[in-house]
Amino acid sequence: MARKQKHKVDIIAVAQAAKVSASTVSRTFNHPEMVNPATRKKIDRAVRRLGYIRNRAAQTMHGKRSGTIGLVVPTINHAIFAEVIQAFSDSIDKAGFSLLIASHGYDLDREYAMIRKLLEHRVDGVALIGLEHSDATFRLIQQQEIPALAIWNYSEDTDLPCVGTDNRQAGRMAMEHLLSLGHREVGLIFPDTSGNDRARHRLEGALAALNERDITVPDPWRSEAPYSISQAKQVTLDLLAMSERPTALLCGNDVIAHGALYAAQSLGLRVPDEISIMGIGDFKGSVDLEPGLTTIRIPAETIGTLAGERFTDYITSDEPELFQICCELNCILRGTTGAIS
Amino acid sequence: MARKQKHKVDIIAVAQAAKVSASTVSRTFNHPEMVNPATRKKIDRAVRRLGYIRNRAAQTMHGKRSGTIGLVVPTINHAIFAEVIQAFSDSIDKAGFSLLIASHGYDLDREYAMIRKLLEHRVDGVALIGLEHSDATFRLIQQQEIPALAIWNYSEDTDLPCVGTDNRQAGRMAMEHLLSLGHREVGLIFPDTSGNDRARHRLEGALAALNERDITVPDPWRSEAPYSISQAKQVTLDLLAMSERPTALLCGNDVIAHGALYAAQSLGLRVPDEISIMGIGDFKGSVDLEPGLTTIRIPAETIGTLAGERFTDYITSDEPELFQICCELNCILRGTTGAIS
DNA sequence: AATAGTATTGCAAATGTTTTCATAAAATTA
DNA sequence: TAATTTTATGAAAACATTTGCAATACTATT
Numbered sequence: 001m002a003r004k005q006k007h008k009v010d011i012i013a014v015a016q017a018a019k020v021s022a023s024t025v026s027r028t029f030n031h032p033e034m035v036n037p038a039t040r041k042k043i044d045r046a047v048r049r050l051g052y053i054r055n056r057a058a059q060t061m062h063g064k065r066s067g068t069i070g071l072v073v074p075t076i077n078h079a080i081f082a083e084v085i086q087a088f089s090d091s092i093d094k095a096g097f098s099l100l101i102a103s104h105g106y107d108l109d110r111e112y113a114m115i116r117k118l119l120e121h122r123v124d125g126v127a128l129i130g131l132e133h134s135d136a137t138f139r140l141i142q143q144q145e146i147p148a149l150a151i152w153n154y155s156e157d158t159d160l161p162c163v164g165t166d167n168r169q170a171g172r173m174a175m176e177h178l179l180s181l182g183h184r185e186v187g188l189i190f191p192d193t194s195g196n197d198r199a200r201h202r203l204e205g206a207l208a209a210l211n212e213r214d215i216t217v218p219d220p221w222r223s224e225a226p227y228s229i230s231q232a233k234q235v236t237l238d239l240l241a242m243s244e245r246p247t248a249l250l251c252g253n254d255v256i257a258h259g260a261l262y263a264a265q266s267l268g269l270r271v272p273d274e275i276s277i278m279g280i281g282d283f284k285g286s287v288d289l290e291p292g293l294t295t296i297r298i299p300a301e302t303i304g305t306l307a308g309e310r311f312t313d314y315i316t317s318d319e320p321e322l323f324q325i326c327c328e329l330n331c332i333l334r335g336t337t338g339a340i341s
Numbered sequence: 342m343a344r345k346q347k348h349k350v351d352i353i354a355v356a357q358a359a360k361v362s363a364s365t366v367s368r369t370f371n372h373p374e375m376v377n378p379a380t381r382k383k384i385d386r387a388v389r390r391l392g393y394i395r396n397r398a399a400q401t402m403h404g405k406r407s408g409t410i411g412l413v414v415p416t417i418n419h420a421i422f423a424e425v426i427q428a429f430s431d432s433i434d435k436a437g438f439s440l441l442i443a444s445h446g447y448d449l450d451r452e453y454a455m456i457r458k459l460l461e462h463r464v465d466g467v468a469l470i471g472l473e474h475s476d477a478t479f480r481l482i483q484q485q486e487i488p489a490l491a492i493w494n495y496s497e498d499t500d501l502p503c504v505g506t507d508n509r510q511a512g513r514m515a516m517e518h519l520l521s522l523g524h525r526e527v528g529l530i531f532p533d534t535s536g537n538d539r540a541r542h543r544l545e546g547a548l549a550a551l552n553e554r555d556i557t558v559p560d561p562w563r564s565e566a567p568y569s570i571s572q573a574k575q576v577t578l579d580l581l582a583m584s585e586r587p588t589a590l591l592c593g594n595d596v597i598a599h600g601a602l603y604a605a606q607s608l609g610l611r612v613p614d615e616i617s618i619m620g621i622g623d624f625k626g627s628v629d630l631e632p633g634l635t636t637i638r639i640p641a642e643t644i645g646t647l648a649g650e651r652f653t654d655y656i657t658s659d660e661p662e663l664f665q666i667c668c669e670l671n672c673i674l675r676g677t678t679g680a681i682s
Numbered sequence: 683a684a685t686a687g688t689a690t691t692g693c694a695a696a697t698g699t700t701t702t703c704a705t706a707a708a709a710t711t712a
Numbered sequence: 713t714a715a716t717t718t719t720a721t722g723a724a725a726a727c728a729t730t731t732g733c734a735a736t737a738c739t740a741t742t
Contacts, residue, residue: 012698023721026699036719057462058698061697062701062727063726089417098443101442121408122398266631288600364730365691367730375689377690377691403730405729
């Protein structure tokens, strides 16, 4: 079986081998109920014998869906995105779609270029991370009338469907946890917020919570750190080396918190007795730190799975309706935060 | 500009708008040097005005390359694969290709199914992780004459092009480091090796090194752990709770080593004085542990980048020639291993 | 000014499917 | 058994491109 043929195993070759017309072969794939079981069997055999694989490019050309969804992320190599991507991928796979992925390295112009590239492949939809994108991107989406989804952020006032969480709320919850423990002197270590609405909203939420209590954060206690444990550690070391040091640190994500924890420990500070450290995200690994990292859990897997399910529904539906799903946040109490003494 | 049109912006619409034939439009894209600069400008304007985006499905149907490469990984959500995927993605992007990705969860039958799915999309090549695949997979690749690449493993005796490292060598190097420090009582914690040649080879290499010195590892000191810090920690706790405990632990990857380190620390064992812990992989984060993890560095980014470059060359070349690239391993000495006292 | 050569462009066929419409065969009904 | 309905199949058009070939319009040469 499966002997090699001189290329060109198309639907016609199968048709000839099964002594039927190409139409019938096509129908066995697309509307099996319309073809006689006996013929179907003949065709199945021919398909197997020739090793025929359907050509979705040809189907796409005919106007059928391509069966691909494009996903554009800032980076793949990132604990939390990897988790979302995995869940999203599994989820759309179940619905019969394949994933075309591209990353832009937090550059919104590159994001635009990537989306264009995906559109050349006639993806049936584009999923993006966050709700902040270039004008060109929004125009493109609208002009091409391509279904687009925002993952990771939730907002009511957008015309994109979205599945995510309210990052302002996350920032606020984190800060309120610290406040409830009595902390009033809080340091903030966040990533660069330009082109990154997730980080920006978290910071805004945290500041809002402070503002309501008329608490301000002195500038020296506001640091910026990239997505890197060791660099976050370094930044934190600098911050904690000051004469006046905060009683708690709120970090924009768990990776930064991770670095901050190491920094505190390497300075011999007891966590949480001498300093509390709070993350946002609950990345894989945060639970395993010693002590475990207190953080706001963002359900990455749920978001990815839900996003995939809803988006494929949306794409395949005849009259798609906008959906905006807000996933729940949880404050996960572990060992890195404690009440002020 | 860019006003909306009632769909169907194809090459013909552009041709009409620019008052030329479709052929000429096609040529401006594919062989710009064949068309008069003035006409080219007219066409460019029309393209922009109509918001035309080329249709690769139609090109593919015509026999051109689809411009996509399929990548099938065990899982995306894995520090090390995420890094390889990112590098591979960037690398093929530079060559103008897009990445179709799929994961199989360490199930080689699912891997086969995923490859089939990618072939329906007429990917120009398939990249897989490792060299162990189902017979069906190998048959499929051969029968469809699809360029296939093995990433992550290196072996001379395979007919697939590959870019990776020699995992046996990695296992051996790790063990030899421990041996050189005087350790003779070594525990092994590895992942399940079925369908995972990377893990299996590392274990084989480690055992070979022991064998040459007539050292054996008692069964109770050989444990299996999944890719999870907390589970690895638990497994290690069990192992270290025995009355006789090894002086060193060799872990199949850094995540396991991570868990093992936590386990040792939570038992109050001083690392490396009372027990040495050795990883394999050098994942992001391993350097930041306290103490830093001694490990064998596998250059994931280099592998991904190189794989992308060579594979796209291979695919676009007229007479492609098999390549097999072995990337160098390095033993990274950090704080978790020490000489036997 | 005629000729040869070259640079542009258009026509039409080809690519691998799906689907509409028409037709033939089989099954049902009267 | 004839008429009617149902089921199964095939022929051909359509989808959006690319490209070989032919035709046309220039340019250079004599």
